[in-house]
Amino acid sequence: MKxxxxxxxxxxxxxxxLRDADxxxxxxxxxxxxYTWEDMAEIDPRTELGYPGEYPYTRGVHPSMFRGKLWTMxxxxxxxxxxxxxxxxxxxxxxxxxxxxxxxxxxxxxxLDSDHALSAGEVGKTGVxxxxxxxxxxxxxxxxxxxxxxxxxxxxxxxxxxAMFLANAExxxxxxxxxxxxxxxxxxxxxxxxxxWIFPPEPHLxxxxxxxxFCADQVxxxxxxxxxGYHIREAGSTAAQELAFTLADGFAYVxxxxxxxxxxxxxxxxxxxxxxxxxxxxxxxxxxxxxRRIWARAMRDKYKAxxxxxxxxxxxxxxxxxxxxxxxxxxxxxxTALEAMAGVLGGCQSLHTNSMDEALALPSEKAVxxxxxxxxxxxxxxxxxxxxxxxxxxYYIEQLTNDLEEEAGRYFRKIDxxxxxxxxxxxGFFQREITRAAYEYEMALSRRKKFHVGxxxxxxxxxxxxxxxxxxxxxxxxxxxxxxxxIKAGRDNGAVRDGLGTLTAAAAAGRNLMPPLLExxxxxxxxxxxxxxxxxxFGEYREQPFY
Amino acid sequence: xxxxxxxxxxxxxGLDGHDRGAKVVARALVEAGMEVVYxxxxxxxxxxxxxxxxxxxxxxxxSILSGAHMPHFRKVRELMVKSGLGNRLLTGGGIIPTKDQGxxxxxxxxxxxxxxxxxxxxVDYIRNKAGRARKE
Numbered sequence: 102m103k104x105x106x107x108x109x110x111x112x113x114x115x116x117x118x119l120r121d122a123d124x125x126x127x128x129x130x131x132x133x134x135x136y137t138w139e140d141m142a143e144i145d146p147r148t149e150l151g152y153p154g155e156y157p158y159t160r161g162v163h164p165s166m167f168r169g170k171l172w173t174m175x176x177x178x179x180x181x182x183x184x185x186x187x188x189x190x191x192x193x194x195x196x197x198x199x200x201x202x203x204x205x206x207x208x209x210x211x212x213l214d215s216d217h218a219l220s221a222g223e224v225g226k227t228g229v230x231x232x233x234x235x236x237x238x239x240x241x242x243x244x245x246x247x248x249x250x251x252x253x254x255x256x257x258x259x260x261x262x263x264a265m266f267l268a269n270a271e272x273x274x275x276x277x278x279x280x281x282x283x284x285x286x287x288x289x290x291x292x293x294x295x296x297x298w299i300f301p302p303e304p305h306l307x308x309x310x311x312x313x314x315f316c317a318d319q320v321x322x323x324x325x326x327x328x329x330g331y332h333i334r335e336a337g338s339t340a341a342q343e344l345a346f347t348l349a350d351g352f353a354y355v356x357x358x359x360x361x362x363x364x365x366x367x368x369x370x371x372x373x374x375x376x377x378x379x380x381x382x383x384x385x386x387x388x389x390x391x392x393r394r395i396w397a398r399a400m401r402d403k404y405k406a407x408x409x410x411x412x413x414x415x416x417x418x419x420x421x422x423x424x425x426x427x428x429x430x431x432x433x434x435x436x437t438a439l440e441a442m443a444g445v446l447g448g449c450q451s452l453h454t455n456s457m458d459e460a461l462a463l464p465s466e467k468a469v470x471x472x473x474x475x476x477x478x479x480x481x482x483x484x485x486x487x488x489x490x491x492x493x494x495x496y497y498i499e500q501l502t503n504d505l506e507e508e509a510g511r512y513f514r515k516i517d518x519x520x521x522x523x524x525x526x527x528x529g530f531f532q533r534e535i536t537r538a539a540y541e542y543e544m545a546l547s548r549r550k551k552f553h554v555g556x557x558x559x560x561x562x563x564x565x566x567x568x569x570x571x572x573x574x575x576x577x578x579x580x581x582x583x584x585x586x587x588i589k590a591g592r593d594n595g596a597v598r599d600g601l602g603t604l605t606a607a608a609a610a611g612r613n614l615m616p617p618l619l620e621x622x623x624x625x626x627x628x629x630x631x632x633x634x635x636x637x638x639f640g641e642y643r644e645q646p647f648y
Numbered sequence: 649x650x651x652x653x654x655x656x657x658x659x660x661x662g663l664d665g666h667d668r669g670a671k672v673v674a675r676a677l678v679e680a681g682m683e684v685v686y687x688x689x690x691x692x693x694x695x696x697x698x699x700x701x702x703x704x705x706x707x708x709x710x711s712i713l714s715g716a717h718m719p720h721f722r723k724v725r726e727l728m729v730k731s732g733l734g735n736r737l738l739t740g741g742g743i744i745p746t747k748d749q750g751x752x753x754x755x756x757x758x759x760x761x762x763x764x765x766x767x768x769x770x771v772d773y774i775r776n777k778a779g780r781a782r783k784e
Contacts, residue, residue, distance in 0.1 A: 207663035207714050219690070223663050226715035296665030296689050337668045423668070427743075427763050460763045461745065536671045543672050547767045556764040570745065573715065646688030648671040 107139065127381040127551065128339035129541065130504070136496035144499050149394070153489045157397040159390050159502065160490035161448040162413045167486035171199075172444075173451035174476045175252060177419065179204030179229035180463050181577045182584070183239035186229040190244060192466060196473055200451060201244070201282075202252040204228035205262070210297045212258035214629030215581045225577040227463065228254075231262065232585045233625045237269040247275045251282035252327070252417070252451075257299040259286040260308045260614060261631045264622035267320070271623075283324035283373055283417070286312065289350040289522055290329045293531040294336040296644070299632055302523045304639035308614060309354065310361045313368040315615035324373040326354060327417060333531075334377035335423045337539020340388045341505055343377060345512030346531055348395055352513075353522040355404055365404050369411035378444040379421040380436060386492055387501035389447025392416065395506055418444035419453040425460045429555040430568055433457040438475050445485050446492055452476055462570040529647040536648055585627070592625040600624050601634045608638040654778045656707040659687040659696045661724070664714035669741055669763075673709065676767045677774065693723035701731050706778040708733075710740035717744050717760075718751065725755050737777045741765070 114134060124132050151157055154164030163169055176193055178201075179186045190201055206228040208220035214232050215224045224230050231237060241251075246269075255262045263284055270280055288305040291298045298305065313325045330338075330347035338346065351372065358368050376392065378385050396414035400406045420440035425433040434457050441454045454472040456464035464472070480486055492498045519525040526532075545551040552558045604617040621631055658674050660667055667689060674684045685703050687696065700708050708728065712720055717740070725738055741761035744752070749760060758777075761770055 207716075211663050213663070219663055219692075222716035222719035223714055291665075296667060297663075335666075335668070337672070425763075461743065536668075536675070539668050540672050540675050543676070543767050553764065557766065566746065644688065646686050648674045648684075648686050 104139070107137070110135075123550075126340070126384045127379060127542075128341060128384060128538075129545075130339075130341075130384065136500050138496060140496055140500050144503060146494075149499070149503070150493060156401065156409070156412060158393040158413060160493050162393065162415055162450070166448060166489040167445075167480075168489070171480050171486060172449050173200040173250065174198050174473060174480075175200035175202045175417070175451045175453055176469055176473055177202040177204050177252075177254065177453050178464075178469070179206070180227075180571070181225040181229065181573050182581055183229055183231065183236045185225075185577075187240055187242055187244070189466075189469075193469070193473065194244075194249070196470055197477060198473055200250045200252065202453065203240070203254060205253075205255055206230045209262070209628060210255065210257065212261075212299050212628055212632035214627050215578070215585055217629055222578075224581050226573050230577075230581045231265070232581070232627050232629070233588050234265045234268050234622050235584070235588045235625060237265040238272070241269060246270055246273070247279040251280075252285075253282070254285045256285055256288055256291050256295070257297055257305065258628055258632060259284050260312050261618045261622065261628060263312065264615065264618040265628075267619055268622040277320045278322070280320055281322045283327050284312070285329060285375070286326045287329045287350065287375075289353060289526070290332055290347070292526045292644070293333055293346060293350075294338075294535060295332040298642055299636065300639040301642040302526065304635075306354075306357050306523075307361075310358050310363070311613045311615055313358055313371070314361075314363060315613060316371060317363075317367050321371075323371065324415075325368070325371045327373050327375045328354065329375040331375050331377045331419055333535065334379060334421065336535050337423075337542065338535045339538050340379065340381070340384050341508040342512070342534055342538060344388050344392055344395075344505055345509035345516075347374065347376070348392065348399075348509060349513055349516050349522055351396065352399060352404075355400075359404070365400075365406045366408040366411050369400060369404075369406050370408060370413070373450075374414055374416035376416050376418050376444075376447075376449075377421050378418045378440040378447070380424045380440060382439055382443050383492075383497060384501060384505075385440070385443040386447045387498055388505055389416070389418070389444070389449070390490075390493075390498070390502045391505040391509065393448070394502070395509055415450045417451040417453070418447065418449040420444070420455045422455055422459050425455060425457070426553065426556050427460040429561055429564060430457045430461060430566070432555060433459065434471055434475065437472060438479070441475055442479055442483070442485060445479055446490075448490060458568060458570060461566075463573070465569050465571045467569060529645065532647045588625055589627070596624045597621070597626045597630070600626055601630060604631065605634050605638055608635055654682040654707065654775065655703060655705045656682055656684050656709055656774065656778075657687065657696065657700050657703060657705045658684060658709045658711065659691040659699070660689045660711050661691050661693060661696060661720040662712065662714055662716050663690065664712060664716070664742075665689060666713040666742075667711070669713070670709075670711035673711075673741065673767070673770055676771055680771045680775070682774070693720060693727055696724055697727040697731055697733070700728065700733055700736070705733075705736065707737040707739065707774055709774075710738075710742075712740065712742040712744070715743070717742060718748060721752055721757055722755060725757065737774070739774070739777075741770075
């Protein structure tokens with residue numbers, strides 16, 4: 102039954118002149134002009150919202166949220182050699198950053214050594230080059246790994262990069278139990294969006310399961326995986342696709358580990374997530390709230406997890422690199438601030454704010470300092486951290502949260518019909534969905550249905566670039582190659598060969614690969630040597646190019 | 649030649665997995681009536697130029713966001729000239745600093761595109777230059 106006042110408002114609204122015929126989110130979701138308490142009639146706050154730190158966690162994973170502890174301010178950083186990156190980490194810690202996040206270069210992400218033919222021109226360009234334990238030693242030199250948590254964005258070779266990280270901690274006398282941090286280790290989204298794999302999906306999934314089981318025993322505070330929507334969104338997906346595909350990947354990891362004989366409550370508390378914070382402020386907040394609720398419901402009801410920690414969707418947020426422009430780069434500071442605020446209001450556990458020069462280069466010191474200061478302004482000046490889930494109960498936010506949960510549900514059913522995530526990847530389902538969304542958005546920009554300030558509207562034609570840019574010198578590659586040669590010349594090559602032999606035998610026999618990987622790392626075996634050895638057992642993977 | 653469709657090779661050389669731009673541009677060129685052969689990821693300059701020869705392509709487009717654009721463009725240009733495709737259009741896009749765009753011009757790569765460039769502008773550029781390049 103409609104209230105009299107509503108009917109009256111509707112009439113007045115219809116008589117008003119509107120500046121556009123069509124209002125939708127950046128993902129193309131049609132919007133009503135107004136959300137009211139009447140829309141809330143179907144939402145029962147007791148079952149849909151609950152309290153923070155309580156099922157279904159819509160309002161946050163901790164009872165006290167940012168009153169207890171602020172989110173971790175964690176800037177993703179890596180460039181050139183390990184020595185250069187180590188300096189950047191010390192710079193960031195000195196400026197008040199509270200966690201580290203390692204960006205590796207492209208060869209490292211593919212498990213290739215710096216001297217591989219495909220690595221030419223790419224060493225140290227978009228992250229730090231790591232070939233052996235010696236690079237890990239230089240990377241974290243002087244950094245208290247028992248006190249600062251470390252996130253590593255590494256996927257295909259995650260298990261052996263982690264082995265190097267552990268071997269370094271061991272050499273420094275830090276016990277595995279004290280280590281805190283996160284491995285991205287999310288191979289499914291690589292096939293879906295970021296495209297950095299080595300083997301076919303099955304052996305990669307096995308490596309992930311091995312790592313989860315090893316960490317449950319020996320590195321209990323480590324987040325073994327960061328199931329990532331960030332790259333899916335950057336590849337052009339909508340908010341709902343990001344939400345659905347990420348959680349579908351999460352369910353696939355859970356099912357794989359259960360099928361391998363693990364108890365869900367042994368590994369699920371160490372699963373973590375990574376989402377994008379894009380420009381459409383309210384839709385992003387709703388997406389993050391929906392993620393917590395969907396995950397909690399599935400983990401409790403479908404996967405029968407009993408430990409409430411297994412129900413928690415804890416996540417890192419990064420502001421959207423793809424929303425930033427090369428044009429008038431200074432205005433990216435404002436975009437990033439809005440996106441970061443959405444991440445905070447969405448209840449993130451850690452946050453990376455992009456630097457204004459993202460569309461031009463790796464961040465300069467000045468740009469990254471401003472990006473970090475943006476988080477500090479939100480935390481200490483804006484008041485956003487004073488009250489838990491301050492937008493909870495907003496008619497619009499609650500409706501959007503529900504709509505996104507429903508839309509994700511439709512995607513889950515579709516993925517099930519296709520035979521699950523791996524089968525859907527092989528059929529190019531995700532890839533096509535994302536490419537279609539990316540194309541529709543570009544066309545909307547081209548037709549001026551959507552706007553990007555400084556790009557298709559409010560253009561400054563006489564613009565001159567006035568910010569300093571970081572350059573990675575060509576000498577980095579030579580330095581890295583020299584260093585790697587010196588390490589290889591100084592190690593016991595017989596021990597390296599033996600270690601690789603034990604590794605491939607364990608791979609063929611189906612034994613947990615973490616112990617032999619750790620042994621290889623201790624012997625300064627290179628990343629590429631390990632990749633090649635494992636490829637002899639697991640084979641390679643090539644994608645059919647879809648567009 | 650008037651009714652021959654413009655044929656474009658699009659490739660991602662090296663280790664860079666960012667294929668959003670390459671795919672969106674590929675689709676826009678197809679919508680504009682061109683024929684597109686998208687080679688996908690992890691291509692080498694050799695594999696790209698081999699495909700360009702096999703396909704008798706009018707245009708080669710490289711997408712590079714990894715910072716490795718200079719060596720890749722240089723090598724592809726060199727191999728195109730060697731393979732008798734010196735008169736075909738070589739262009740591309742990605743995160744390519746203005747300073748390097750100048751260096752690319754010296755190599756005969758007149759124009760590359762970046763974030764925010766309009767799809768229609770890319771389509772028009774390729775349409776205008778492709779036919780002309782072939783006749784020269």
